[in-house]
Amino acid sequence: MEDASIMEDASTMEDASTMKNASSREDVSSMEDTLSSEDASSVEDASITENASTMRLLEYQIPVYHLPDYLTNCKIYNPLSDVNITVDGLVLQVLYGSETGTAQDVAEQIWKSAQRKQRQSTVSSVDEYDMRNLSSRQLIVFVVATTGQGDPPANMKTFWKRLLGKSLRTDLLENLNYGILGLDHFQEVRLITIELPYKIKYNPGDVIYVRPKNSIEQVRRFFNILYGHNIQLFPNTMVEVKKKEIKVPLALQCRLPLKEIVEQYWDLNFKPRRSTMHTLSLISEDKLEKEKLYEFASPCGQEELYNYINRPRRNILEVLVDFPHTTSKLNIRLLFEIMSPIRPRPYSIASSSKATPDKIQILVAVVDYKTRLLEPRFGLCSKWLKNLKINDKVTFRIQKGTFRFEDNKPIIMIGPGTGVAPFRSFLLEEEEKKKDLKECILFFGCRKKDKDYHCREDFERLAEKTNLKVFCAFSRDQDYKIYVQHIIREQRELCWQFLQNDGSIYLAGSSKNMPNAVRDEFVDLVKEIGKMTEEQAEEFIKDLEKKSRYQIETWG
Structure with missing residues (x-):
C-alpha cells in the first residue's frame, strides 16, 4: 500500500506504555468511517444524559465449586508414582455443554477441585466424550447451560441426538453413576437514553446505527504490542492517508494522530480472516510462523483457521501476540492493510419521537462471555455503550427499519x-x-x-x-x-x-x-x-x- 504516510513522529517510547484516554474531539462526527458522503449529513453527535436508565442490571456471578463429600471415594492418583490407587474404582468425568463458556468455566472449576484432592478426573465438552465409554466404573458430572429457547449448546448437540436416538443400546446407561448441574444465566440488558442536540424526527421501526470506540485498555494493548516489537509508531504519530487507488473514508481525509485512528477507526476486536493471514505470511521471515500463516491462508487450512480464530473468538491483537517475529515486520502501511474498520452497530429504536422528541432510547444486551481463552470475550459496541458516562458523546445515524406499521388495523x-x-x-x-x-x-x-x-x-x-x-x-x-x-x-x-x-x-x-x-x-x-x-x-x-x-x- 502507498496510501498512508507518517507525519511528525513526535512521541516517545514512554508514551506507548503510559498512554492516557484520548480526549473527545468536538468534530468527532467527521470521523464517520463507513458512511458515504451522502450519509454523513445524517450523522449526529449526542450525549448520554443524566436520566440514562439502567434496565435491571442482571449480573451473573460464577460460584466457586468445591468437590462434594460424596466424591471422596473416587479413584485416587498418586502423583509420586504411576500407580492409580482406587477406593471404589470410580473415575470422575466432568462433561460440559456450553455456548458462551459459563458452563465450561464451572466444569473446569470442579475438575481443578478434584485435582487438588488428587482424584483422577478429566474434563471435556460433552461431544468430545465417546458414549461407548459409558460404564458403571465412572462417575459423570454433566454441567450444562442451554442457549436460545432452551436449546442444547453446539458442543453437546451430537451427544444429545444420539442419546435420544432409537438405536441407543437399552443397557448402555444401566448402573451409571452421574450428576447433573444445570446453569441459569441472565444477560445484562440496559435501556440507554441518548439526548439529541436538537429534535430529530424518527418513526416506529426505525434503526439507529451507533459507531463505538475501542476501550482504553484495548488501545493501550495495541501500542504496547508495537512498543514490545520495536515498531516506531506512537500514539501522537501524525498520519495522513492520501487518496490514490482506494476510496478513503471520511474519517481519514485529514491528518490525524495514530491514537485517534486506533481508538475510533480500527476494530481491535475483529476476528482476522484468511486474507489477513495471507498478508502476514507474505511479510513473515520466521520459518515456523510463515508456514503456519501460509497454512491458515490456504484452502486446505480453513478448518485449522476456524479452530484457531472462530471457535475461541480470537481477535487481531491476540494473533499479533501469537506471531511475534512476523509482527515485528509491521509498519503503518501494513497496519492499514490488515486492520478492519469499526462498523456502526444497528439497534432498533425503543422510544417515540412524539413522546420524547429530544431523546432516543435503545435496549442493549451486553455481550460478555467466555471461551477457552483466558480473557473473557465481549461485544465492542455493547461494552462501549455500557461504559459510557453522562455527557459522553455518541456518533450515530438513523435509518429506516424493515417494519411498516399500520395503526388502523389489528x-x-x-x-x-x-x-x-x-x-x-x-x-x-x-x-x-x-x-x-x-x-x-x-x-x-x-x-x-x-x-x-x-x-x-x-x-x-x-x-x-x-x-x-x-x-x-x-x-x-x-x-x-x-x-x-x-x-x-x-x-x-x-x-x-x-x-x-x-x-x-x-x-x-x-x-x-x-x-x-x-x-x-x-x-x-x-x-x-x-x-x-x-x-x-x-x-x-x-x-x-x-x-x-x-x-x-x-x-x-
Whole structure:
C-alpha cells in the first residue's frame, strides 16, 4: 500500500506504555468511517444524559465449586508414582455443554477441585466424550447451560441426538453413576437514553446505527504490542492517508494522530480472516510462523483457521501476540492493510419521537462471555455503550427499519427479549396519539418475570390505560419451559380473530429457533381454527408474507 504516510513522529517510547484516554474531539462526527458522503449529513453527535436508565442490571456471578463429600471415594492418583490407587474404582468425568463458556468455566472449576484432592478426573465438552465409554466404573458430572429457547449448546448437540436416538443400546446407561448441574444465566440488558442536540424526527421501526470506540485498555494493548516489537509508531504519530487507488473514508481525509485512528477507526476486536493471514505470511521471515500463516491462508487450512480464530473468538491483537517475529515486520502501511474498520452497530429504536422528541432510547444486551481463552470475550459496541458516562458523546445515524406499521388495523406483535424494542416505540407513539390499543396484542418472552421483564412498567401501564393486550412467557418461572409460541397457542382463537379482521403479524428477536417456532405455531392455529389442511394453512401464511402482513426483523 502507498496510501498512508507518517507525519511528525513526535512521541516517545514512554508514551506507548503510559498512554492516557484520548480526549473527545468536538468534530468527532467527521470521523464517520463507513458512511458515504451522502450519509454523513445524517450523522449526529449526542450525549448520554443524566436520566440514562439502567434496565435491571442482571449480573451473573460464577460460584466457586468445591468437590462434594460424596466424591471422596473416587479413584485416587498418586502423583509420586504411576500407580492409580482406587477406593471404589470410580473415575470422575466432568462433561460440559456450553455456548458462551459459563458452563465450561464451572466444569473446569470442579475438575481443578478434584485435582487438588488428587482424584483422577478429566474434563471435556460433552461431544468430545465417546458414549461407548459409558460404564458403571465412572462417575459423570454433566454441567450444562442451554442457549436460545432452551436449546442444547453446539458442543453437546451430537451427544444429545444420539442419546435420544432409537438405536441407543437399552443397557448402555444401566448402573451409571452421574450428576447433573444445570446453569441459569441472565444477560445484562440496559435501556440507554441518548439526548439529541436538537429534535430529530424518527418513526416506529426505525434503526439507529451507533459507531463505538475501542476501550482504553484495548488501545493501550495495541501500542504496547508495537512498543514490545520495536515498531516506531506512537500514539501522537501524525498520519495522513492520501487518496490514490482506494476510496478513503471520511474519517481519514485529514491528518490525524495514530491514537485517534486506533481508538475510533480500527476494530481491535475483529476476528482476522484468511486474507489477513495471507498478508502476514507474505511479510513473515520466521520459518515456523510463515508456514503456519501460509497454512491458515490456504484452502486446505480453513478448518485449522476456524479452530484457531472462530471457535475461541480470537481477535487481531491476540494473533499479533501469537506471531511475534512476523509482527515485528509491521509498519503503518501494513497496519492499514490488515486492520478492519469499526462498523456502526444497528439497534432498533425503543422510544417515540412524539413522546420524547429530544431523546432516543435503545435496549442493549451486553455481550460478555467466555471461551477457552483466558480473557473473557465481549461485544465492542455493547461494552462501549455500557461504559459510557453522562455527557459522553455518541456518533450515530438513523435509518429506516424493515417494519411498516399500520395503526388502523389489528396488530399482533411478538418480541421476546430485546426484540420488544420496536414494539415499545410503536406503542408509546400510539399512546401519545391517545389511541385505544384494544386491537393490539403484544407477546413478550424472557426467562424470569422479576429479573428480565424489560420495560415492564410501560407495558403494564399501557395494558391498564389503553387496553393493550399483553401476554408474557416467562420460561424459567416454573418447572417446565414456556416460550412465546406456547402463549400464542393459548391465544390462538384471539389471533385468528385478528387475522380474520385484516390484522398483521410483526416479529422481532433472535434469528435462531424462535422465528420458525412462531411461524409453525401460526400455521397450526390457522389449520386448526380455520379448518384447513396443512397445505392450505401454509399457503395462508405465505399469502400474509407476500402482502407484508407477516413481517419479521431478526438478528444473529
